[in-house]
Amino acid sequence: MNANAFPAYRGRMEYFCLGCGRRFGVDELHYTCPDCGGVFLLENLDFAELKKTPGAEWRALFDARAATKNTALRGVFRFYELMAPVLEPADVVYLGEGNTPIVEANETLAARIGARFAYKNDGQNPSASFKDRGMACAFSYLRALVRRHGWDQVLTVCASTGDTSAAAALYAAYVGDPIKSVVILPQGKVTPQQLAQPLGSGATVLEVPGVFDDCMKVVEHLADNYRVALLNSKNAWRILGQESYAFEIAQWYDWDLADACVFVPIGNAGNITAVMGGLLKLHDLGVISALPRVFGVQSHHADPVYRYYAVDDPKEREFKPVAVQPSVAQAAMIGNPVSFPRVRHFAERFEAVGGRSAFQVIQVTEQAIMDAMLTANRHGHIACTQGGECLAGLIRAKELGLVGENEHAVLDATAHSLKFIGFQDMYFRDAFPEGYGVAPKPELVNSLELIIGQDRKDALEPAAFTREAALAVAARLGLAAR
Ligand SMILES: *Cc1c(COP(=O)(O)O)cnc(C)c1O
Ligand SMILES: [Zn+2]
Numbered sequence: 001m002n003a004n005a006f007p008a009y010r011g012r013m014e015y016f017c018l019g020c021g022r023r024f025g026v027d028e029l030h031y032t033c034p035d036c037g038g039v040f041l042l043e044n045l046d047f048a049e050l051k052k053t054p055g056a057e058w059r060a061l062f063d064a065r066a067a068t069k070n071t072a073l074r075g076v077f078r079f080y081e082l083m084a085p086v087l088e089p090a091d092v093v094y095l096g097e098g099n100t101p102i103v104e105a106n107e108t109l110a111a112r113i114g115a116r117f118a119y120k121n122d123g124q125n126p127s128a129s130f131k132d133r134g135m136a137c138a139f140s141y142l143r144a145l146v147r148r149h150g151w152d153q154v155l156t157v158c159a160s161t162g163d164t165s166a167a168a169a170l171y172a173a174y175v176g177d178p179i180k181s182v183v184i185l186p187q188g189k190v191t192p193q194q195l196a197q198p199l200g201s202g203a204t205v206l207e208v209p210g211v212f213d214d215c216m217k218v219v220e221h222l223a224d225n226y227r228v229a230l231l232n233s234k235n236a237w238r239i240l241g242q243e244s245y246a247f248e249i250a251q252w253y254d255w256d257l258a259d260a261c262v263f264v265p266i267g268n269a270g271n272i273t274a275v276m277g278g279l280l281k282l283h284d285l286g287v288i289s290a291l292p293r294v295f296g297v298q299s300h301h302a303d304p305v306y307r308y309y310a311v312d313d314p315k316e317r318e319f320k321p322v323a324v325q326p327s328v329a330q331a332a333m334i335g336n337p338v339s340f341p342r343v344r345h346f347a348e349r350f351e352a353v354g355g356r357s358a359f360q361v362i363q364v365t366e367q368a369i370m371d372a373m374l375t376a377n378r379h380g381h382i383a384c385t386q387g388g389e390c391l392a393g394l395i396r397a398k399e400l401g402l403v404g405e406n407e408h409a410v411l412d413a414t415a416h417s418l419k420f421i422g423f424q425d426m427y428f429r430d431a432f433p434e435g436y437g438v439a440p441k442p443e444l445v446n447s448l449e450l451i452i453g454q455d456r457k458d459a460l461e462p463a464a465f466t467r468e469a470a471l472a473v474a475a476r477l478g479l480a481a482r
Pocket of ligand 1: 129130131163164233265266267268269270271272331332384386414415
């Protein structure tokens with residue numbers, strides 16, 4: 001067992017359609033099923049081979065690899081055998097994604113929330129969101145295809161609520177020829193930070209009036225009629241890469257997740273799919289012996305998955321897309337999640353192994369999301385609004401009696417707080433448009449204060465100005481003289 005050596009193991013992977021059950025080889029990039037339009041999962045037909053290695057050996061290998069200096073194994077491919085074991089070392093793209101920190105809530109915050117929890121800061125990925133995990137895998141696979149087919153041009157396209165395009169543009173810029181990136185964004189619905197990212201990476205950035213779902217339709221039309229590589233989360237390679245998030249959580253808790261609850265925001269439902277899929281793989285291999293409980297979280301302004309699971313009797317459940325209302329969890333503001341069939345697929349298996357309470361979906365309000373995000377960040381976290389959504393979900397789950405005293409929660413801070421800082425600003429200035437239904441709580445508001453006027457700066461000598469400014473600060477703070 002050499003933790004620095006690229007694995008010799010190769011699997012046999014196939015696309016498996018959740019719509020019609022047909023299977024397709026991975027020599028081609030399939031976005032959706034050519035027969036029925038359904039979404040794919042990727043399966044390793046030789047997965048059983050991996051089961052011959054005992055769980056303890058896998059744990060030791062992954063632990064040893066955590067210290068590897070082999071670039072191809074430093075990111076999400078630490079778990080190569082479980083993800084995309086058809087790639088060659090030269091295919092692997094590594095931009096520092098994965099291995100993101102898990103930061104425990106301090107005592108004050110844990111006491112205030114009434115639960116022990118930690119944030120896993122996926123905003124500390126290279127483009128500042130978890131989307132990099134999936135892109136690392138998808139671009140590595142694209143490189144393998146380019147190598148195999150000798151393509152001279154590959155146009156990658158994605159629609160985005162912001163972070164997908166930032167990640168796609170970054171990885172495309174790094175890989176370079178023959179891969180070029182095009183991103184399609186809903187006009188005016190992406191934060192300035194998220195817009196700056198693909199522009200800065202040199203992607204072709206195109207705007208379409210409407211919301212994300214409108215952009216998605218344009219992109220799918222392109223996919224049906226032109227030769228393009230689609231990078232939205234229907235792309236099953238992205239789901240594989242995102243499974244690394246689950247593997248890392250298991251590893252951090254020393255492979256013991258018996259008392260863990262994992263909270264994940266749901267938008268297009270790719271991430272929650274990957275988290276459940278990854279955990280099931282670990283369980284299947286005997287790497288973990290108990291599944292944690294997984295909680296999806298949705299805002300009441302975009303909650304189709306919550307509504308589906310709110311119906312108790314599985315036979316009575318019926319999936320209906322919803323019309324979204326404005327949400328601060330903008331990256332999850334999706335009324336018709338493309339990965340919903342995947343959620344249903346894994347939720348069933350999850351419940352079969354872990355029982356009825358193994359997978360649940362929690363609904364939270366816009367107000368609760370903002371209050372939770374600001375509360376977390378005032379205690380040293382860097383949660384984005386979707387991270388706030390997870391904490392709001394934990395608070396709600398506690399209220400509903402769904403989380404026990406001895407349980408520990410891991411919350412997904414899916415992006416860096418700075419990407420969504422405009423919502424903090426609106427909260428502080430009490431400037432939320434009515435549609436959000438958010439009013440600031442005075443104790444969470446912070447604001448800038450000008451301590452001395454420009455007129456004094458103009459009037460005084462520098463030394464006198466410094467003295468007067470310091471005096472004003474001391475007076476404001478009520479400082480006692482020494
Ligand atoms: C994409 C995204 C989500 C939603 O993830 P899905 O996989 O679409 O459910 C949540 N938070 C952030 C920051 C995102 O970029
Ligand atoms: Zn099909």
